[in-house]
Amino acid sequence: MDILLALLALFLGGVMKGATGAGAPVIATPALTLLFNIQTAVAVLVVPNMLSNIWQFWQFRRHVLDQRFLLLFAGSGFAGAILGTWFLVVLNQQILSLLMACAVIAFIALRLSRPDWILRRWLAQKLVVPVGLIGGVLQGATGISAPASLSFLNAMRLPRNSFIGTISVFFVAMSVAQLPTLWAVGLITLNTLALGLGSLVMIALGMPFGNWLARRWSARVFDRVMLTLLALLAAKILIGTLG
16 A cells, blocks of 8 residues: 555656646655655655756756856755755654654645745845755755745746746755765665666656646646645654654
């Protein structure tokens, strides 16, 4: 049952990524954590995250935000991911699982609380480094940077092409930081690389379907479906950790 859930989550993560340009780890990481553990889940998804985001960046490279903003955002995410990976290694499984569940719940709360709030560009320029750093730490420690990174760019109300191109660079930077760091501490193995390539297949299968849905479903309906799924995953992790 857990294997089927993990495969479904990977596919739905691809659907979410195809529709919105981001969000595959938000769904896939909690599901893989239920099947393995959080360290393995993060390690498995590093390569799929990197390759899928390189591909999306190439598609939307002409629409990224200005170079200074991009360098600050990606650079702080890179540094944060290294620090977060240290937390992934030293913290115990229960604490990491609780952090992941809290990250998912925070993402849901931010999406539901003030969906129409707009972050002005001048303020975003001042916040880009701390937000990028926090997002990187979350990504390194839990595999989910969304409460910081996605909420930040969503609040800027970027056009879809600009959002996808910019967030792809941020995700690539964090993956580049994670890969050698996880390898150095022994979490990247031939087994996790093989699982990662298999995960990439499921994500890639979901992405075209996500593109198709994005043209037919309203953004509100799509958001509600995905947020419901995330709430169920977070609840299952909390029950498994605290029960």
